[in-house]
Amino acid sequence: MGSTNPEQQVLSLIEQGRSYAEAEVEKVFNALKPLPSREFLIGSWNGGGFETGHAGNEALKKTRWAGKDFRSVDDVDPIMVFDDNDKRVWDEEWGNASMEKEAAPKQLPQHVQEGDASHEFGQDGELGLGVVDVERIEKVYRKLDLRIIPAFWTLYFLCSAIRSSVGLSQTMNIAQKHDLASELNLRPKQISTGLALFYVCYVIFDLPSNLIMTRLSPRVWMSRIVIAVGVIGSCMAAMKAAWSFYLLRLLLGIVIAGMWPGMAYYLTLFYPPSRTGKRIGQYFTAAQVSAAVVGLVSAGFQKMDGLQGLVGFQWMFLLYGLVGICVGISLLWWLPDRPLPPGQTPSRTGWNKWLPQSRPALIGEDALIHYEDLTRVYRRPRWTLKDLWHVVIDWRVWPLFVMYFGVVGVGIGVQNYATVIIRATNAKLTDIQLSLLSAPIWIMDLIAILLVTPFSDRFHNHRALFFSIPVCIQIAGLLMTTYAGSIANPWPRYGGLLLVGFGLGPTVPITMTWTNEIFQPRHGEVGVAAASALVSGLGNLGSILTTYALFAGWPTDARKGRKQYRKSTLVMVGILCLSIFSAAVMTLLLRYVGNKPTGKQVSSGSSTSEGEGVIVDGAARRELQERGFGRLWWSRR
Numbered sequence: 001m002g003s004t005n006p007e008q009q010v011l012s013l014i015e016q017g018r019s020y021a022e023a024e025v026e027k028v029f030n031a032l033k034p035l036p037s038r039e040f041l042i043g044s045w046n047g048g049g050f051e052t053g054h055a056g057n058e059a060l061k062k063t064r065w066a067g068k069d070f071r072s073v074d075d076v077d078p079i080m081v082f083d084d085n086d087k088r089v090w091d092e093e094w095g096n097a098s099m100e101k102e103a104a105p106k107q108l109p110q111h112v113q114e115g116d117a118s119h120e121f122g123q124d125g126e127l128g129l130g131v132v133d134v135e136r137i138e139k140v141y142r143k144l145d146l147r148i149i150p151a152f153w154t155l156y157f158l159c160s161a162i163r164s165s166v167g168l169s170q171t172m173n174i175a176q177k178h179d180l181a182s183e184l185n186l187r188p189k190q191i192s193t194g195l196a197l198f199y200v201c202y203v204i205f206d207l208p209s210n211l212i213m214t215r216l217s218p219r220v221w222m223s224r225i226v227i228a229v230g231v232i233g234s235c236m237a238a239m240k241a242a243w244s245f246y247l248l249r250l251l252l253g254i255v256i257a258g259m260w261p262g263m264a265y266y267l268t269l270f271y272p273p274s275r276t277g278k279r280i281g282q283y284f285t286a287a288q289v290s291a292a293v294v295g296l297v298s299a300g301f302q303k304m305d306g307l308q309g310l311v312g313f314q315w316m317f318l319l320y321g322l323v324g325i326c327v328g329i330s331l332l333w334w335l336p337d338r339p340l341p342p343g344q345t346p347s348r349t350g351w352n353k354w355l356p357q358s359r360p361a362l363i364g365e366d367a368l369i370h371y372e373d374l375t376r377v378y379r380r381p382r383w384t385l386k387d388l389w390h391v392v393i394d395w396r397v398w399p400l401f402v403m404y405f406g407v408v409g410v411g412i413g414v415q416n417y418a419t420v421i422i423r424a425t426n427a428k429l430t431d432i433q434l435s436l437l438s439a440p441i442w443i444m445d446l447i448a449i450l451l452v453t454p455f456s457d458r459f460h461n462h463r464a465l466f467f468s469i470p471v472c473i474q475i476a477g478l479l480m481t482t483y484a485g486s487i488a489n490p491w492p493r494y495g496g497l498l499l500v501g502f503g504l505g506p507t508v509p510i511t512m513t514w515t516n517e518i519f520q521p522r523h524g525e526v527g528v529a530a531a532s533a534l535v536s537g538l539g540n541l542g543s544i545l546t547t548y549a550l551f552a553g554w555p556t557d558a559r560k561g562r563k564q565y566r567k568s569t570l571v572m573v574g575i576l577c578l579s580i581f582s583a584a585v586m587t588l589l590l591r592y593v594g595n596k597p598t599g600k601q602v603s604s605g606s607s608t609s610e611g612e613g614v615i616v617d618g619a620a621r622r623e624l625q626e627r628g629f630g631r632l633w634w635s636r637r
Helices: 006-016 022-030 055-063 118-122 134-169 180-184 188-215 218-238 242-256 259-267 273-303 312-334 350-354 364-373 385-392 397-425 431-458 460-483 491-539 541-549 566-592 618-622
Strands: 043-046 065-072 075-082 088-090
Touching: 006 022, 134 188, 134 218, 134 242, 134 259, 134 273, 134 312, 134 364, 134 397, 180 188, 180 242, 188 218, 188 242, 188 259, 188 491, 188 541, 218 242, 218 259, 218 312, 259 273, 259 491, 273 312, 273 397, 273 431, 273 491, 385 491, 397 431, 397 460, 397 491, 397 541, 397 566, 431 460, 431 491, 460 491, 460 566, 491 541, 491 566, 541 566
Parallel strands: none
Antiparallel strands: 043 065, 065 075, 075 088
């Protein structure tokens, strides 16, 4: 080795490729200068070994070692290997590492122990560093749950109550002619038109609202939505004619647009997409509880009929609206804003300096663990119109849209016309009995959400199955409501509605979660925001169908008798079959076409990527495998 430069001596050893004594190699390496900084290592490095006869080198050969990947000071893949296709991949048995702090030593893989290389690898200062226990990570996400989910549940409960109370107002105090139609002199077709106008605006403004949220503070935007919904809800107590009913329904659709997809987008700022199904299900139960509670409480509002010159449904709108305004204002303190990298403080410039500042979602070690586990959300490349266009033309939006179209159309149809459908099965029921009987439908809905959505997250490679089985239950329930029972015994038809409620529960959260899983890896933040808004917004065309064209909006189908609303329920069966078909098509296309990331890909590890993407954080690495029944109370691992 003629050169006295240690770096040149190392290169010379590599080029010669012969066998060496350990002392010869050690002498050269001891002469190398320290690196100028840890950041010098950032990047992908090829690996190799010197033929000294050491067992560690033989162990590396068995692993087909490719090198190391340094993504940052805190994010290191210590062992990259070549797979069967000679593709450079991460060896999950080694975990990931950090150049910052040392954790407990990691148990070496069995194939390395067999080579008796544990001593040499144990001295590698990078192996096992920064490895955080999964239970510690789960504790961080549980802290986020306590901060975010109750706020989302509350706001969704009130917004759902305000939005859906129109359905109940059609039968409240109907004997005294103080129902919505009698007070405003509305025909059934006009009520259907007013209900549909809400969804027209919802479809149009869903996407713009969600895109604005990505540019502004998500916390402030959610607060704006709830305050505006409360204001419009209160104004509905003052409706006096058809024009005011139409106007307020239009305005309600404009201001509430973006709330539902915005909540799904907001969750992806704090959780891996494949973990959002259970969380969406948790706050989605607010809609079911709201439908049940609003049905029960409406009996009380009917007792207030005539108080201070207001009829029962006017009191209902007024009080729900005022409470909604108060909750919307409280969200400015309650909800955390988007997470920032440790050490970075939120900007207080412009209009932000006039608004209250909420507590950070996490602080201290919790914030650092979250940063390392979900690094993708802290890297926010500013999206462009070109990025948005790539989302819009992505074929994966359209099967999800059809899935959502069917289930949300049936859900909104049942929500708006539950009491009307029940009355058609049993004309002897009183107004208060109708309100009380609508509540169990949504209790069944809630039970199904709590049962199914957690397991759909644990088996996230099978979203289509967890979607399709509940849809089949809905179809069975609708057929029972249409054909079961008799005039003397109408209760089997009511039982069919209970089945519909049970089947409805998990389908909407699962569709939104699947959207998150597919579009975050492919398109990043704008992918989640735009795709969830497109699926939710366009999917609500199903709501327009069921509120405007079916039931009271279909005069020949609304004729009293045994066959009343039969055609409407069969149309709903048809769109549900279309939803199942779309879920199957999506599964097949993802399997054979794939879900490879676009140029601005930021993560992987979802049920749809199947390892095709670049692993950028700890959460993506863990989510490559389904959790199954692991870490449940009966199966800790």
